Amino acid sequence: MSDTVLELASITKEWFGVPAVSDLTLTVPRGNVVGIIGENGAGKSTLMNVIGGVTPPTRGTMRLKGEPYAPGAPRDATRSGIAFIHQELNLFTNLSITDNIFITEYPRRFGMVDHRAAMTQTQALLDRLDIRHAPETMVEDLAPGERQLVEIAKALHRDADVIIFDEPTTSLTPRETARLFDVIERLREDGRSILYISHILSDVRRLCDKVAVLRDGRLVDEGAIGDFDIARMIRAMIGRELSSLFPDRSNLPSGQVMVQVDGISQPGVVADISFQIAAGEVLGLFGLMGAGRSELARILFGLDPAEKGSLSIDGREVRGAAMQRIRDGIAFVTENRRSEGLLMDAPISENISLATIGHIGRGPVGLLDREAEQALAEQARSDLSIRASDLTRQPVRALSGGNQQKVVIAKWLAASPKLFIIDEPTRGVDVGAKYEIYALVDRLAAEGNAVLFISSELEELIGMCDRIMVMNRGEITATFDPRETEPRFEREALLAAAFGEIVT
Amino acid sequence: MSGALGLGERAYDLVLRQATVIIFAIVLLYFGFQAPLFLGPENLGNIVKQSAFIGIAAIGITFVLLTRGIDLSVGSVMYLAPLIAGFAMREYEGSVALGLMVAIGAGAVLGAINAFFIVALGILPFIVTLASLFAFRGFGAYLTSSRQFDFAPALREFGLSSVAGIPIPIIVFALVALAAHLVLRHTLFGKQVYAFGNDPEGAVKAGIPVPRIQTAVYIISGAAAGLSGFVLIAQIGRIDAGFGEGREFDVIAAAVLGGASLFGGVGTALGAVIGATLIQTVSTGLAFTGVNLYLQPILQAGIIFFAVLIDSLRQHRQKLRRRRSIRPIAT
Incomplete structure (x- = not known):
């Protein structure tokens, strides 16, 4: 030895x-x-x-x-x-x-x-x-x-x-x-x-x-x-x-259910997924890699098909392709920020206006209204404190991971959605920027939105979520609600559920 | 993993994988039913003999396709390489054997020119070989002033001869197929070609000599195209300015029809043989059954489209399967 x-x-x-x-x-x-x-x-x-x-x-x-x-x-x-x-x-x-x-x-x-x-x-x-x-x-x-x-x-x-x-x-x-x-x-x-x-x-x-x-x-x-x-x-x-890693949550979820998911199934991917998210609630979704979390997110956002099940927001059923769902109030911050969430070589302002391009596009003779686009970007910068030198010239690629993520969130905020699906938002982001992203998540909830927070980092879910749902092999194996059971989340139980072991 | 798939899906997989063979059987049966003489040994022998031209080049381009590349210049190489061989034979009053060597060698050199731009300068194969398609043909036209070039009669005698009753083109076709099969299946080079096509970056990381492999496949494709042109010229005895024009698409279609994927990493020498023979069978069959001459290109187009469609379906299928591993499918 x-x-x-x-x-x-x-x-x-x-x-x-x-x-x-x-x-x-x-x-x-x-x-x-x-x-x-x-x-x-x-x-x-x-x-x-x-x-x-x-x-x-x-x-x-x-x-x-x-x-x-x-x-x-x-x-x-x-x-x-x-x-x-x-x-x-x-x-x-x-x-x-x-x-x-x-x-x-x-x-x-x-x-x-x-x-x-x-x-x-x-x-x-x-x-x-x-x-x-x-x-x-x-x-x-x-x-x-x-x-x-x-x-x-x-x-x-x-x-x-x-x-x-x-x-x-x-x-x-x-x-x-x-x-x-x-x-x-x-x-x-x-x-x-x-x-x-x-x-x-x-x-x-x-x-x-x-x-x-x-x-x-x-x-x-x-x-x-x-x-x-x-x-x-x-x-x-x-x-x-650990305690200083996360901001205090500034609100409690309201009693009113905003997002209702019923029995979503797709053979080979997910089975019988049902849950609710209240207005102002952050619902965590934990699971190991390959548990089907991102696949579920893609289905909810309309990128992949589901054989059965429904999703409704404020009592109105949401269906169709992603474009329709964006209009119906869903925002999806994907786990692949670089390849799916951003146009890396396009300037910050163009990235921010992407989800609302339909409004920006109503300039004279149907051309893009660059001033409106710039104003939008300017507002996002002050609002989310995006650290960038030139919003209209600097490509997103030149920003740090944390600031890139803020650009993604700014893009969605412009579309004023109700349900935010956030998949691994702090991946590749340094500790300081993580805190800012957590604060943003808190703000989204405080403004009355529903947030589905997907992560493989248990600590951040525990630090930020009102409830945590655990997936294993395409199924929800447990949902933890500290208001009902233990006063706080139990790591062991969460991990056990993620591994598909029986929770006692 | 295939155990997890249902019977229907497995059947679908089998059909996709064996599509060419199944189509081949249907085509043979159909024409045989229309005209029983079609299935006679003489006609079948003729079909194989005529497929040698496209088939040899298709075997060569299979190497390129395996590496996710493309070679659009094969039609022009088919023209230029035998032409250079013709000049060599005339200049040195050389034998057919010399002509054969020069045709293959010239094809290899033309392939090496493609490889230089693709490997050393990092230009896309599509662009490089599109340019050389024009450059090689243009060079041939410059050499001949676009006039017909006549070979010595000895060449035609060779091209139309047989050994033990088997026509020379078929023998060459068979030898090329066998050699390619051995190289792909039984040499380290062959395995590394497959590996590179499967994951170019992974091949670099694994320490595979990637530039050497990429260079070699374009040389092989060029040499095969030169040989294929020579084999057909040997049967005709002369070479026209338009010889081989547009044939690159027949060659690619034959390889893809034989199971080579445009996405790389998939394909065999035997497949190219089958693909080329199938294309020839269809065109012979159409002529045999007296289908309107002007309809034939459309039917050929249908086959090419079909080949690429099958390739895409196979790819799609693989993607689906990769995703499928999250949870077992309830039965």
């Missing part, structure tokens, strides 16, 4: 003089699972990219198995025995498991690939991981969790000493997650070291031997898992007490 596989000594990585990782020293013992946690932008990815050979450190040195280690490219890292299992798997779905494992270095016979030798080796790897698929199975026929195991098989094939997992469980079912943990357990017993990056702190507690917490590129806390409860992890990650 005592010998060290990977040593990082005073690693600093700067981008244009701004440090993303500063003066970080960390040791990874053999046969250990080391949890790396931290908020978005804390430097985890940069650190992993340095280890994985994607980018060289500005200062500092690394040692791997006692030897100096300075990879120039990802290929060097692979050769030295470091495997990186990305969130987005790097597999070719049109090829077999065997082909994927051997795609850069197939065994050969007579100038051609030796399928038989490759398959025998693959079978041995699959046996080690208990994958019950033939080596010639196409990757496209595998479930997400099985695909990940193929990635692990690839790492084993290259005899990796250090395996880096980046958020490995986000697209897995609970059963697949349990299986992955079994495999990681086995890898550890096998003497391999694992760097495990995750936002799911309970997983980190369950799985890791040691935890390293990053904040603003620095290692702010480190220690054996025995000394690390979740509260300490959170404290270390955010550097202050």
